[in-house]
Amino acid sequence: xxEIARALIAWYREARRTLPWREEPTPYxxxxxxxxxxxxxxxxxxxxxxxxxxxxxxxxxLATASLDDVLACWSGLGYYRRARMLHRAARLVVERHGGAxxxxxxxLRALPGVGRYTAGAIASVAFGxxxxxxxxxxxxxxxxxxxxxxxxxxxxxxxxxxxxAEALVRAGGDPSALNQGLMELGALVCTPSSPACPACPVRExxxxxxxxxxSRRPVRSARRAPRVQPTVALVVGRGDGAVLLRRxxxxxxxxxxxxxxxxxxxxxxxxxxxxxxxxxxxxxxxxGGVAGRVEHALTHRLLRVAVYRAGAPGARAPRGxxxxxxPAGLGRLGVAELTWxxxxxxxxxxxxxxxxxxxxxxxx
Numbered sequence: 172x173x174e175i176a177r178a179l180i181a182w183y184r185e186a187r188r189t190l191p192w193r194e195e196p197t198p199y200x201x202x203x204x205x206x207x208x209x210x211x212x213x214x215x216x217x218x219x220x221x222x223x224x225x226x227x228x229x230x231x232x233l234a235t236a237s238l239d240d241v242l243a244c245w246s247g248l249g250y251y252r253r254a255r256m257l258h259r260a261a262r263l264v265v266e267r268h269g270g271a272x273x274x275x276x277x278x279l280r281a282l283p284g285v286g287r288y289t290a291g292a293i294a295s296v297a298f299g300x301x302x303x304x305x306x307x308x309x310x311x312x313x314x315x316x317x318x319x320x321x322x323x324x325x326x327x328x329x330x331x332x333x334x335x336a337e338a339l340v341r342a343g344g345d346p347s348a349l350n351q352g353l354m355e356l357g358a359l360v361c362t363p364s365s366p367a368c369p370a371c372p373v374r375e376x377x378x379x380x381x382x383x384x385x386s387r388r389p390v391r392s393a394r395r396a397p398r399v400q401p402t403v404a405l406v407v408g409r410g411d412g413a414v415l416l417r418r419x420x421x422x423x424x425x426x427x428x429x430x431x432x433x434x435x436x437x438x439x440x441x442x443x444x445x446x447x448x449x450x451x452x453x454x455x456x457x458x459g460g461v462a463g464r465v466e467h468a469l470t471h472r473l474l475r476v477a478v479y480r481a482g483a484p485g486a487r488a489p490r491g492x493x494x495x496x497x498p499a500g501l502g503r504l505g506v507a508e509l510t511w512x513x514x515x516x517x518x519x520x521x522x523x524x525x526x527x528x529x530x531x532x533x534x535x
């Protein structure tokens with residue numbers, strides 16, 4: 172373990188990528204970066220991170236901001252529950268810790284949105300504590316080093332990997348460089364496909380390499396196909412070009428974000444659209460047939476959305492809704508990414524600097 176740790180630390184110090192939170196690793200910046208990097212590629216995260224810390228430079232600024240401001244700054248990054256938890260946690264840090272992020276892993280894990288991995292990353296990277304981390308990259312590196320036959324997403328596999336990660340970070344050296352080295356190795360060298368084994372600094376310790384099983388590690392449990400959910404969307408237009416947006420409840424699909432009215436549909440999409448219009452009141456009337464269709468993938472669901480246009484004779488927005496003129500008016504709100512897809516189909520409105528492309532990986 173000591174030899175692996177030394178090799179990883181030395182390699183990381185030479186090969187690491189330049190990232191803004193690494194150049195200035197304050198606890199707040201490390202925390203924001205780790206939350207953003209969950210299920211998201213680092214090159215996607217970087218511009219969002221830079222804008223976010225300019226808009227909210229510290230815990231106090233984030234805690235006093237409105238949720239709309241936070242979600243608007245996050246818009247396009249996806250997985251919006253992370254932003255809501257980050258905002259809620261900032262307020263708790265101010266209330267409980269005087270605005271300073273705590274170093275203790277137990278105190279970190281008491282914050283919304285901070286699990287064992289994130290707490291370990293903050294504690295080790297920002298505070299230099301020997302706490303383990305286990306994200307997708309680290310799982311892959313350790314599974315190959317160990318030639319682990321257990322599925323890494325099984326309870327037993329996770330327990331084994333956490334034990335090995337803990338032993339490694341406590342073997343001595345620099346916990347920050349070691350943990351970031353593990354993650355960087357998985358991103359740059361020990362990649363999911365076509366890993367660069369000759370360039371690996373710990374190849375001599377890798378059990379999968381001589382066994383010829385590198386391409387078969389890590390082992391994962393079979394995944395279920397996402398559930399298809401037929402959905403209707405209503406683009407309610409006003410004469411001046413404004414459209415009706417509705418704020419979603421804090422929890423649930425697109426929680427806290429603004430979106431065009433949506434509803435799950437049954438066999439008849441048009442009937443569901445008409446019922447959705449009636450539920451809005453204010454004389455909302457569906458106009459014509461399907462204006463277009465879009466798909467939107469979530470973690471465990473695939474939304475197949477039939478888009479309908481509608482009109483409203485009155486200028487007053489229904490309760491919980493507001494009139495907004497796209498595209499500029501949407502930039503000041505936290506808007507569900509699906510809404511941009513729908514508005515593009517219904518009225519050709521495109522998001523400036525379209526940032527819809529994402530990948531569920533923090534690798535580079």
